[in-house]
Amino acid sequence: MAGEEANAGNYNAENIQVLEGMEAVRKRPAMYIGDTGERGYHHLVYEVVDNSIDEALAGYCSMIDVVINSDGSLTVQDNGRGIPVDMHPTQHRPAIEVVLTILHAGGKFDGSNYKVSGGLHGVGVSCVNALSDWMKVEVKRGGKIHHIEFSRGHVTKPLEVVGECGDETGTKVTFFPDHTIFTCRAFKWETLCARLRELAFLNRGVTIHFRDDEGDAHHEETFHYEGGIDQFVEYLNANKKPLSPVIHFEGEKEGSTGMVQAEVSFQYTESYTTLEQTYCNNIHTIEGGTHLSGFRRALTATINKYGTENKLIKEKDKVAGEDMREGLTVIVSVKVPQPQFEGQTKTKLGNGEVDGIVAGIVSDKLMTFFEENPAVAKVVIEKTLLACRAREAARAARESTRRKGVMDGLSLPGKLRDCSERDPSKTELFLVEGDSAGGSAQTGRDRATQAILALRGKVLNVEKARVDRVLANQEIRSLITAIGCGFADEWDISKARYHKIVIMTDADVDGAHIRTLLLTFFYRKMPELIEKGYVYLAQPPLYKVERKKKTEYVLTDGDLTSKLLTLGLDDFDVHDKDGQTMPKDKARDFLTLLAEIEATCKMVEERGFDAAVLANDTAQQGSGASMLRKEFSSLSGYGYTPDDWFGGTLSKLLDDVRAHGKQGLSISRFKGLGEMNADELFDTTMNPEKRHMLRVRMEDAVAADRMFTLLMGDEVEPRRKFIEDNALNVRNLDF
Numbered sequence: 001m002a003g004e005e006a007n008a009g010n011y012n013a014e015n016i017q018v019l020e021g022m023e024a025v026r027k028r029p030a031m032y033i034g035d036t037g038e039r040g041y042h043h044l045v046y047e048v049v050d051n052s053i054d055e056a057l058a059g060y061c062s063m064i065d066v067v068i069n070s071d072g073s074l075t076v077q078d079n080g081r082g083i084p085v086d087m088h089p090t091q092h093r094p095a096i097e098v099v100l101t102i103l104h105a106g107g108k109f110d111g112s113n114y115k116v117s118g119g120l121h122g123v124g125v126s127c128v129n130a131l132s133d134w135m136k137v138e139v140k141r142g143g144k145i146h147h148i149e150f151s152r153g154h155v156t157k158p159l160e161v162v163g164e165c166g167d168e169t170g171t172k173v174t175f176f177p178d179h180t181i182f183t184c185r186a187f188k189w190e191t192l193c194a195r196l197r198e199l200a201f202l203n204r205g206v207t208i209h210f211r212d213d214e215g216d217a218h219h220e221e222t223f224h225y226e227g228g229i230d231q232f233v234e235y236l237n238a239n240k241k242p243l244s245p246v247i248h249f250e251g252e253k254e255g256s257t258g259m260v261q262a263e264v265s266f267q268y269t270e271s272y273t274t275l276e277q278t279y280c281n282n283i284h285t286i287e288g289g290t291h292l293s294g295f296r297r298a299l300t301a302t303i304n305k306y307g308t309e310n311k312l313i314k315e316k317d318k319v320a321g322e323d324m325r326e327g328l329t330v331i332v333s334v335k336v337p338q339p340q341f342e343g344q345t346k347t348k349l350g351n352g353e354v355d356g357i358v359a360g361i362v363s364d365k366l367m368t369f370f371e372e373n374p375a376v377a378k379v380v381i382e383k384t385l386l387a388c389r390a391r392e393a394a395r396a397a398r399e400s401t402r403r404k405g406v407m408d409g410l411s412l413p414g415k416l417r418d419c420s421e422r423d424p425s426k427t428e429l430f431l432v433e434g435d436s437a438g439g440s441a442q443t444g445r446d447r448a449t450q451a452i453l454a455l456r457g458k459v460l461n462v463e464k465a466r467v468d469r470v471l472a473n474q475e476i477r478s479l480i481t482a483i484g485c486g487f488a489d490e491w492d493i494s495k496a497r498y499h500k501i502v503i504m505t506d507a508d509v510d511g512a513h514i515r516t517l518l519l520t521f522f523y524r525k526m527p528e529l530i531e532k533g534y535v536y537l538a539q540p541p542l543y544k545v546e547r548k549k550k551t552e553y554v555l556t557d558g559d560l561t562s563k564l565l566t567l568g569l570d571d572f573d574v575h576d577k578d579g580q581t582m583p584k585d586k587a588r589d590f591l592t593l594l595a596e597i598e599a600t601c602k603m604v605e606e607r608g609f610d611a612a613v614l615a616n617d618t619a620q621q622g623s624g625a626s627m628l629r630k631e632f633s634s635l636s637g638y639g640y641t642p643d644d645w646f647g648g649t650l651s652k653l654l655d656d657v658r659a660h661g662k663q664g665l666s667i668s669r670f671k672g673l674g675e676m677n678a679d680e681l682f683d684t685t686m687n688p689e690k691r692h693m694l695r696v697r698m699e700d701a702v703a704a705d706r707m708f709t710l711l712m713g714d715e716v717e718p719r720r721k722f723i724e725d726n727a728l729n730v731r732n733l734d735f
């Protein structure tokens with residue numbers, strides 16, 4: 001290894017410590033960063049950014065610049081104090097080397113301020129170094145620019161001064177993850193954006209600038225929120241109708257391990273859902289914990305007290321905490337010196353004293369707020385009472401059906417065609433729209449392990465209904481009973497009757513709508529099914545392609561094009577602008593690009609734009625325009641211009657090759673699942689040996705919540721805009 005060579009000849013106790021630490025991380029990367037897939041890969045970035053955030057929290061840094069570089073590496077630059085570069089008193093090496101090569105040495109040496117952030121694993125930037133093929137660090141400090149390089153955690157270029165910087169200070173870390181360790185290959189813009197935006201909300205005033213220089217996309221965003229978590233709440237509620245202003249409280253109190261700081265920000269909306277996002281030291285505590293329980297306890301007690309004293313809540317109203325949280329969006333953010341994380345995913349705050357600290361801050365201030373804003377208090381309590389009555393009605397309805405034996409799994413819904421296997425880890429439930437597809441699925445299925453539930457008509461939009469209406473809906477009752485876990489208070493994941501619940505809908509607008517309604521239901525009412533990875537989307541083929549006696553099924557339009565082009569190019573030569581024959585591989589790439597250009601032109605023209613104008617005018621905005629320009633810039637790599645496309649030369653070439661590929665083929669497009677016969681449906685979509693299914697994952701709760709309120713909520717205009725903005729991503733749908 002390069003690092004070992006650089007240090008060869010002067011091994012001592014410290015070198016061995018470094019060697020062992022870095023090797024330990026490389027041997028068991030998952031133990032240090034969670035996993036070596038997409039999550040771990042992005043986690044590297046968070047570890048580095050957290051150090052800069054710490055500088056900001058300590059009051060020394062106002063700006064953080066993150067760039068995905070064109071070579072796939074990533075740079076984080078800040079204007080903090082800069083990592084110390086002087087000799088370390090006991091390690092006899094520059095301090096920066098110690099910080100970057102010794103595990104857990106990332107914290108400040110002087111102990112003056114505890115390390116506040118630190119990602120989920122809080123392992124420090126030395127782990128990132130150990131897991132990077134290379135890392136380059138530049139520090140501006142004491143008037144000089146210092147530079148040092150590493151490979152896989154070992155120094156390859158010792159610290160040296162490379163220039164002067166006046167009174168500027170800061171740290172710039174660039175690293176390239178080691179692809180022999182990670183299975184992920186690239187940083188995702190959306191993933192990093194979500195976390196950087198969240199960090200900017202949580203650390204009011206910090207400016208985080210983010211740019212993507214990889215590929216042709218060139219995204220760029222700046223996150224800066226003077227309003228901090230108040231603006232976070234506004235962001236989350238962007239598509240909901242507010243019932244109250246955003247209310248903000250903060251305070252701090254000495255705890256057993258040092259000063260605990262807490263801030264909460266919340267707002268009531270007309271929605272029927274609750275969104276509670278909690279953080280400790282900038283870490284999203286997905287499983288909640290003592291900060292959340294403290295907030296809830298104070299909210300319940302204060303609303304009860306105010307409501308009773310002002311005769312808005314009567315003795316007979318049996319309001320529960322959950323009633324008071326209907327339509328509530330809240331952010332709780334605490335800073336705790338020595339946080340304890342518990343729970344299955346170690347994202348539940350355990351420090352007991354935080355409950356009382358948060359509750360104390362909220363109760364005092366909320367009572368004063370209600371007294372000063374009686375109109376808001378009244379609206380909140382009215383909503384609470386409505387939620388309470390709906391919950392009571394739902395419970396009464398549930399009890400009466402239970403007496404009739406409908407909800408207890410003893411009597412399954414009549415429409416369910418169950419399987420014979422009883423071990424849920426081996427069984428699958430297919431949710432199908434309509435009777436004709438249901439019929440094919442029933443006949444084609446493997447009766448031992450596959451159950452079918454045919455849903456008639458549209459599933460209720462649970463985003464717009466209170467719990468009593470949800471439970472009154474027949475399709476939803478069938479779903480609840482078939483799945484077997486119960487509902488709300490009685491929910492029990494261990495009773496799931498299937499560990500695969502597969503949404504199987506047509507690839508058209510209606511199918512997409514039903515799929516969204518079902519996903520909304522699962523996300524809002526049975527989120528644990530999604531968290532556990534039990535929910536899947538079936539991927540039925542769009543086309544049937546027959547050649548001679550052979551039948552093939554094709555999943556997407558893109559796959560069909562690619563198939564036709566491959567067949568078409570078999571005995572068809574393509575020439576470049578100079579008349580030279582293109583090699584087959586290149587010809588294929590070229591024609592694939594032409595097919596993309598064709599699809600994009602069609603898309604923008606359907607939306608009423610002139611593709612030729614969009615392609616040439618760089619002032620034109622919108623995803624269609626930039627995508628087209630990107631495609632034409634790739635085209636210039638083959639020596640062709642947009643005019644060659646719009647003039648017809650290239651589109652004719654594409655048509656010719658495709659027509660050639662089509663010779664002897666018979667292609668039919670499936671309009672819906674019902675058009676497939678039972679065997680076809682099983683072979684292409686249900687057979688575990690051959691099918692393609694997508695597992696639904698809860699990647700980002702913030703993004704998911706916003707999307708569901710956007711797609712299913714009341715506000716029409718933002719929904720229209722969302723669908724228009726994303727129209728390019730839904731080429732497979734029959735719009």
Ligand code: 0RA
Pocket residue numbers: 048051052055078080081082083084099106107108109125171173
């Ligand atoms: C150790 C000590 C000090 C700062 C840092 C590390 C530090 C690390 C990183 C990583 C990225 N940006 C960073 N900025 C600072 C304290 C320095 C002092 O006391 O002057």
